[in-house]
Amino acid sequence: MQIGQKKTTGQKMKKERNRGRETDRKPNISQIQKTGEHCIYAKRCGGCDYQGILYSQQLSKKQSYMRKLMEPFGKINPIIGMDDPYHYRHKVQAAFSCNKRGHIVAGVYEKHSHDIVDVEQCQIEDAQADAIIREIKNMMRSFRIRAYDEDTGYGLLRHVLVRKGYHSGQIMVVLVLVSPILPSKNNFVKALRKEHPEITTIIANVNNITKLEPNSNMIYFNNDSSCDIGPKYKNILMGVFEKNGNFK
Numbered sequence: 001m002q003i004g005q006k007k008t009t010g011q012k013m014k015k016e017r018n019r020g021r022e023t024d025r026k027p028n029i030s031q032i033q034k035t036g037e038h039c040i041y042a043k044r045c046g047g048c049d050y051q052g053i054l055y056s057q058q059l060s061k062k063q064s065y066m067r068k069l070m071e072p073f074g075k076i077n078p079i080i081g082m083d084d085p086y087h088y089r090h091k092v093q094a095a096f097s098c099n100k101r102g103h104i105v106a107g108v109y110e111k112h113s114h115d116i117v118d119v120e121q122c123q124i125e126d127a128q129a130d131a132i133i134r135e136i137k138n139m140m141r142s143f144r145i146r147a148y149d150e151d152t153g154y155g156l157l158r159h160v161l162v163r164k165g166y167h168s169g170q171i172m173v174v175l176v177l178v179s180p181i182l183p184s185k186n187n188f189v190k191a192l193r194k195e196h197p198e199i200t201t202i203i204a205n206v207n208n209i210t211k212l213e214p215n216s217n218m219i220y221f222n223n224d225s226s227c228d229i230g231p232k233y234k235n236i237l238m239g240v241f242e243k244n245g246n247f248k
Contacts, residue, residue, distance in 0.1 A: 039123050046111040051123055055085045085124075090164040092129040094119070096137070096147040096157050104147050106137045106160070114150060128198070129162035132173060135195050136160055143188050148178055156182070158207065170200040178208040180218065189221050199223075 039045070042052025050058040059081050067076050082088070094106045097116045107119030121130050140147065140157065148155035159176035173192070175182070182188060182204060193199055200223050206216040 041107075041117055041119055041122075044110050044115075045108055045117050045119070046113075047108040047119075047122070048124060055081065058085075087123070087125065087127050089122075089125045090129070090166055091161070092122075092125045092133065092163075093159060093161045094133045095159050097149060098147050098155075104137055104140055106133055106147075126162075126164050128171070128196075129164055132162050132171070132192075132196050132199070133160050135192065136173075136175075139188065139191060143184055143191075145183060145188075165200075169198070171196075171198055172201040172203065173199055174203045174205050175220075176205045176207055178206070180204070180206045180216065182220075185220060193221065 038054065039051040041047075045051075050061070053061075059079050063076075063079050066079070070076055095109060095116050096104065096106050099105050099118075105116050105118035107117045108122075109115065110117050119130075120134065121127065139145075145157055146155040148158040156177055156179055157175060158178060159174075161174040161176070163172045163174075164170070189202055192202070199221070201219070202221040204218045204220055206218070
């Protein structure tokens with residue numbers, strides 16, 4: 001099975017077949033600055049379509065689309081942009097894997113593939129959520145937690161989802177595992193909350209199939225039963241998993 005939209009041959013095809021393996025290739029920041037792009041992951045990331053261009057250009061493109069779609073039906077008012085178009089996404093999901101050097105990578109799927117772009121910090125995701133994902137990534141080696149490998153079927157952690165309450169600031173962390181057994185679970189939770197005491201709820205979602213669904217959920221930690229996230233986790237989990245429509 002070939003992964004990717006473009007047909008390639010030889011070594012390039014082999015690289016495209018290796019999911020999550022090409023993440024050692026770091027973006028050239030100086031080149032990005034010369035081209036005027038603001039996001040260093042824009043050329044590879046499948047998370048958004050517009051972050052590689054200036055916000056004013058994003059609004060202009062969207063205004064043009066709206067005009068083409070809706071102008072026959074009435075007047076189209078100008079789109080009102082955000083004052084600060086950064087770090088507004090309060091639901092953050094990261095896929096985990098290992099690259100060819102055995103290093104853990106965490107981020108989003110590359111366009112038209114299952115290759116994982118190792119994203120340290122996203123411009124549109126909540127910075128606190130990104131920091132929690134980075135901390136989990138750093139903790140995995142000391143706790144001997146292996147990232148799931150789609151090619152071999154080995155590994156434990158598939159995804160991490162962080163959801164932050166917009167008004168309360170409370171934070172829910174969901175660990176998507178292929179097994180209900182997390183090594184040193186209690187110590188892992190304590191270590192994570194030591195670095196991020198703002199975490200309100202930690203849930204394990206056990207899922208050993210390809211399709212992401214809330215099959216089996218276990219609460220590892222719930223600090224406040226009155227919070228706007230914890231008690232509603234079952235309903236929230238039904239809507240938190242987003243699929244990358246570009247891969248099959």
